[in-house]
Amino acid sequence: MRRPLNRREFLRTAAAVGGAAAAPALLKLRPAWAQGKKVPVGSLLDKTGGINIYGLPAIAGTEFAVAEINAKGGLLGKQLELIQYDTQSDIANFPKFAKKLILEDQVAVIHGGITSASRESFRPVIDEYKQLYFYNIIYEGGVCDKYVFVTGETPxxxxxxxxxxxxxxxxxxxxxxxxxxxxxxxxxxxxxxxxxxxxxxxxxxxxxxxxxxxxxxxxxxxxxxxxxxxxxxxxxxxxxxxxxxxxxxxxxxxxxxxxxxxxxxxxxxxxxxxxxxxxxxxxxxxxxxxxxxPYFDELDNAQNRTFKAGMKKKMGDPNYYIGDAGAESYNGWHFWAKGVQKAGSFEREAVTKALESGIEWDSPMGRVKMDPASHHTVFTMHLAAVNNKRGWNVIESFPNIPPTETMQLCDLIKNPNQHTQFQPK
Amino acid sequence: MSVDTAAIVVLEIVNSITILVLLALGLALIFGMMRIVNLAQGEFFTAGAFTVLSAVRFGHLPLWAGMLLAPVVVAGIGIVIERLIIRRLYGRPLDVMLATWGVSILLIGLITVIFGAVTQGIPFALGNFQVGRYSYPEYRIVMTTVAAGLMLGVSLLFRYTAFGRRARATIANPEMASAAGINTPRMFMLTFGLGAGLAGAAGAIMAPIVGVVPTMGALYIARAFITVVVGGPVVLVGTLSSASALGFIEALISRFSLFQIETAGHCAPPPCAINIGGSAFFGQIALLIFAILLLRLLPQGISGFWRQRR
The missing domain is CATH 3.40.50.2300 (Response regulator)
Structure with missing residues (x-):
């Protein structure tokens, strides 16, 4: 016959079992990148399906940017570990994989999302878990969200x-x-x-x-x-x-x-x-x-020449055309890297604060600047026409155009609790 | 309505019907006659388009040569699949569905590995002709001609040749056909191959007007099934009549606005109204609703209804 547990034994066992169960949970509160040599970072892009005409160049730009950052010694002495999920041009995959990146992989930052429908599908997840997120593609403007930075162009x-x-x-x-x-x-x-x-x-x-x-x-x-x-x-x-x-x-x-x-x-x-x-x-x-x-491969500047040579080598195709989606993803990662370096930290609040100090740099598309209040990017825009050589001829350039429609409505420094998208009435 | 608009509407209707016929013809044999729910049919279509792409880009063949090659290549693929997989599953409809679904994923994977997941195009050089105020691409007329030719060819093949009679006998009653000395496994294989080849031909003909991408089959398979199911048991006549009915409705609703709903919000110029009908979106919806209605009223499909009446 089994002897029933007395009170003291029960408490001891319960404490041991409870402690063992709680230990990993306690560890999990501190993200993996606080201790390890590597920092996991996440990307959600459509590698397959109908949206992959944008996803494939964006993935190329992403991989190239992360490899470049790592080749220069990483960030704050740590190498980046890029975790990518193919969202397959299916909206349902975005919230699912965003949660996975946040909870399982514990990434320091998420980049990606292509269609606005996909972005809006997982922005609530971003907001719920207070996750730093970069949206690196042209869109309809108006996203005003403390946790979101946009390196794509707006109306x-x-x-x-x-x-x-x-x-x-x-x-x-x-x-x-x-x-x-x-x-x-x-x-x-x-x-x-x-x-x-x-x-x-x-x-x-x-x-x-x-x-x-x-x-x-x-x-x-x-x-x-x-x-x-x-x-x-x-x-x-x-x-x-x-x-x-x-x-x-x-x-x-x-x-x-x-x-x-x-x-x-x-x-x-x-x-x-x-x-x-x-x-x-x-x-x-x-x-x-x-x-x-803001970007065409035809732009002639030193950064773009290096960028193009590197991308062509990475893709193994001397005729590879990068295009706007590839360059904006590349810029998104570098914006984030500059924020991390300035902040001296991977923590969201610190990086956000650094990015809100008005980071500016010479990218392959020329000088780009993060507008502190709206978290959107100021570019030099180029109006161009398709030529007969599978490329573009620039007609006219417009230096330093701000994303006015979003800037005039959105001030995240004054209203840090905003998580919305403005639309024209 | 002016004369040229009327003419262009007729051309749009013919075009809708053409596309449905092209999509459904191969499936009409495989699903309509053989009762095989072939979920890989969309990938046969894709394989046809990629055959043309390879022939033009890598073989440097003229476009028409690629288009002639496509049904042969895809029929070959179909025959291999029938021999390796389908053959073992006759009389097990659910297993066939699962197996062909697997084949579909496998083919998408294979094509992606070979050609990459990128969208590619096949430019073509035909011109256009003027219909009053409208100019209309000549290639659409070529498509209709080819679709009519294929339809006629298949119907003659099954009606007047020894192969056609044996194939029909095999499908109607395999045991009896076998007892009469017909090599039934061979007939099943050839009919399946023919159905695959027709899907390949459709893919090849449509390749120049659509983007060629490994997952393109998924965009078309549902319409193919809907057309065949609505068509009913008399396979060719049924497919033609259901393609005509569905294509007619789709083209008409795509073109004409039925009524307007006033709304609040942004519009240019105000007042705001949503047109119900008059866009591709409503065309698709109308096709689906009409298909559901037809199947509710005529559960045996259009040709089943005729057969009952006779």
Whole structure:
């Protein structure tokens, strides 16, 4: 017969079992990077699926940046350990893998997210766990979140120059095709504002611009654009704005050219090119299309020459075109690294404070600056047209354009508890 | 409606029907006739597109040669898969589904390993023609012609050749066919190969207008199944009639706005209204709703309904 435990024995056993169970939990409170030689850092990008036209260059830029930081001795004497998960162009993967990066891998920072739908799917996770996060891609603007830093461009930076150029060169009658999710819808609202105001956020006194006119929202998996193209022909616009996104939408440009419209209706876009669509398509299909980005491989400066040589070597392809998505991911990692170095710490509060001191540096896209209040980036923007050599010709450059639409609403130094996304009314 | 708009709407409808026929024809044999739920059908389509891509890019063949090669290559792949996997699972529909799903993942993986996960394009050089105010790509007409040709070819093959009679006999009653001296395993294999080859041909023909990427099959497989299921038991006539009905609805709703709903919010110019209909989004929805309605009203599919009435 088993002897029942007396009180003292029970307490001793309970304490031992409880202590053993609690010990790893206590250890876990201190993140792994506080002790180890390596610091885990996380990246969530779409390596496969329809969004991978942006994901693949962004992954290349990410891997290159982390390798570069490590080759120079790492950060604060520690090597970075890059943990990447393929989010497979599936929104459901983002919150799942973000939690995994935070709780299991205990990363010091998360970079990534491509579509705005994916970003908004896991931003609540970022906020819940107070995780430092970098979003390194062009988007519709307005994210105002203490834990988030944005190194991609926003509507003012792209649509301002594009609207001015298109209104002057092509005319006032526009037609818009947009991806049917939050990015396309919000972008179109901004586009209407910039179009009406002649390329500015506010109306010019004494001048009343036209509304931007018809828009068609197109789901991401649509591959046949026959009806859309015929409707565009009916509307006879002076210019077509494209907010199309992803692998399936690339077909639009090809089918548009096949209908013989390439030389009849000019296209401008805030999305064409950052997934290197100009490489997939033929010059005779898209030559002359106008876009506006802070980075093109064609930019000539010392940092870019080194960056291009390094990326070409990494990819093993002398003709590799990096594009905006690759360069922005690269910049995101370096912004974070500069924040860590300045802070002398990997802790979120310290790094955020350092980044809010206004970090500026010479990147492959030229001088870039983190705006302290809005956590967004100030760039020199370049308006450029697709040429016939699978590249771009810069038409005009606009130095130091701030992300005004977000800056005028967002002040995270004054309101540090903000975790929102502003939208045009 | 002006004459040219009417003409362009007709062309859009024909185009929608063409795409559905191309997608569904191969599946009509494999799923419609052989009752194999082949979840790898989308990847046969993908394989066709990649055959053209390889032929043009690496073999430096002209585009049409690549397109002729595609169905042959994909039929070969289909026959190998039938021999290795499907053959062992006849009469076990759930297992076949699982196995072909595995094949689908395997093929996506193989194609990704060989070609990379990037989206690639095959440019083509045909021109366009004018319909009043509209210009319309000639290639769409080529697609319709090819789809009609394939449809006619398959129907003649099954109706008038010895192979067709044996294949139909095999599928109708394998034991009896076997007793009559027909090599039934061979017939199953060839029919499956033909279905795969037709999917390959569809992939090849559509490759120049769509982005070629290893996961492209997933974008098309659902429509292929819907078309075949709505078509019902008389495989070819059923597929053609369901493609026509569904394509007609899809093209019409994609084009015309049915009604408007007033909304608050941002719009240009105000007042705000959402058009119901008149975009690709509503075209897709209409196709699905119409398919559901048809199957509710005609559970045997369109051709099943005709057969009952006779």
């Amino acid at each position: 003012t930076q792209q649509m301002g120059p594009i609207a001015k150029y298109a209104l002057k060169k092509y005319g006032t009658k526009a037609y818009t095709v947009a991806a049917d999710y939050n990015f396309g819808h919000i972008s179109w609202k901004w586009w209407d504002i910039f179009w009406r105001n002649g390329g500015g956020l506010e109306p010019v006194a004494g001048k009343k611009g036209q509304h931007v006119g018809k828009v068609e929202f197109i789901p991401l998996d649509v591959t046949d654009f026959n009806a859309t193209i015929n409707r565009i022909q009916e509307a006879k616009p002076d210019v077509l704005m494209s907010f199309l996104v992803g692998g399936a939408h690339i077909n639009f440009y090809r089918q548009f050219a096949a209908a013989g419209l390439k030389n009849k209706i000019p296209i401008v876009s805030t999305t064409f090119g950052f997934g290197n669509e100009h490489i997939v398509l033929d010059a005779k299909e898209v030559e002359g299309l106008v876009a506006c980005y």
